[in-house]
Amino acid sequence: MVSLPGHLSDDITIGGGRWLLRRVYPDWVHGEKPDSSNFRHPDDQQSGWSSTLFETEADIEDILRDHENFGVIRIQAQALRNENLAIVRVPLDGNSNHCEVYGELGPSKKRVHKRLKAHALWVRYPDTVPTNLRNPIMPIE
Amino acid sequence: MTNAARIDEGYAFPTSNAISQAYLDTDKKIRSVSSTSGRSFGKSEPVDVGLKSGIKIAWTMGGGEFPEPVQKIIDTLRSYETLSENWDSHGSKIHDARSQLSTMELVMAGYARCQLPALIPLPDGGVGLRWDANQVELEVDVLPDGQCIALFSDDQIDEVVDISQPCSVREVTRLVERFCKKN
Numbered sequence: 511m512v513s514l515p516g517h518l519s520d521d522i523t524i525g526g527g528r529w530l531l532r533r534v535y536p537d538w539v540h541g542e543k544p545d546s547s548n549f550r551h552p553d554d555q556q557s558g559w560s561s562t563l564f565e566t567e568a569d570i571e572d573i574l575r576d577h578e579n580f581g582v583i584r585i586q587a588q589a590l591r592n593e594n595l596a597i598v599r600v601p602l603d604g605n606s607n608h609c610e611v612y613g614e615l616g617p618s619k620k621r622v623h624k625r626l627k628a629h630a631l632w633v634r635y636p637d638t639v640p641t642n643l644r645n646p647i648m649p650i651e
Numbered sequence: 652m653t654n655a656a657r658i659d660e661g662y663a664f665p666t667s668n669a670i671s672q673a674y675l676d677t678d679k680k681i682r683s684v685s686s687t688s689g690r691s692f693g694k695s696e697p698v699d700v701g702l703k704s705g706i707k708i709a710w711t712m713g714g715g716e717f718p719e720p721v722q723k724i725i726d727t728l729r730s731y732e733t734l735s736e737n738w739d740s741h742g743s744k745i746h747d748a749r750s751q752l753s754t755m756e757l758v759m760a761g762y763a764r765c766q767l768p769a770l771i772p773l774p775d776g777g778v779g780l781r782w783d784a785n786q787v788e789l790e791v792d793v794l795p796d797g798q799c800i801a802l803f804s805d806d807q808i809d810e811v812v813d814i815s816q817p818c819s820v821r822e823v824t825r826l827v828e829r830f831c832k833k834n
Contacts, residue, residue, distance in 0.1 A: 620802040
């Protein structure tokens with residue numbers, strides 16, 4: 511993760527119970543679960559960790575556009591904030607609810623990744639997860 | 652000499668600037684690697700497995716075929732070499748061949764002791780190795796330069812070993828041994 515740039519702040523209008531979507535590269539699974547690598551971020555990047563605030567089903571279509579074989583996970587905003595991460599809205603063309611997540615993960619990045627993984631739920635499985643391993647997908651409320 | 656001892660000796664090999672001289676040594680009953688080059692080798696001759704790093708694997712006992720699961724791992728690593736920048740759509744980097752030797756050392760350590768890991772490409776160009784069985788989990792991230800970070804967790808006894816500072820593959824191999832003792 512990247513430190514929150516000084517001119518930005520956590521968007522507190524995004525309540526802790528709101529869900530953020532994250533596009534999942536098809537190989538970033540382990541068994542039927544999303545892998546912790548979904549929460550890794552190349553450290554030298556200047557932008558945050560990319561996600562999309564869920565408002566409607568159209569947001570799922572937005573993030574899968576041109577990436578139809580990818581999966582999608584969701585994680586609650588509070589789970590991110592519990593790790594001292596901040597959420598910033600960064601609207602993009604064709605993905606108006608796009609957000610970036612910023613913050614230092616501290617000395618134990620893998621523990622944080624593992625905790626975040628534990629909070630992640632599938633919205634759409636990638637093709638790489640065998641159908642016999644998949645659990646029912648609950649609608650986002 | 653046990654398989655484990657021979658594999659441990661392999662760690663004397665090489666760092667990134669000597670990767671082409673490197674090889675792994677194991678007692679598995681294998682003497683050829685056919686899917687990468689179609690060539691056949693003597694039982695202890697190091698075989699170039701066709702990765703960009705030039706890793707060679709020497710099988711010290713003959714009489715068997717190269718095991719398919721290990722070949723699949725090598726093929727998987729080779730497929731990572733073909734990933735273009737931003738393959739994850741989140742700004743990922745291309746695969747770094749310097750990570751391959753450490754990856755294969757850990758793969759063979761797992762293979763010799765209990766089981767092969769699942770592999771995943773990492774967005775920084777490294778390779779993730781995942782072992783998971785009976786509520787014991789080991790995650791190793793081989794960084795682009797071949798160093799490793801790792802997290803071992805045993806939910807049965809609520810034990811966690813966290814190696815957050817990049818370290819050598821030898822250090823992480825101890826966690827592979829630990830995982831395998833429990834499985």
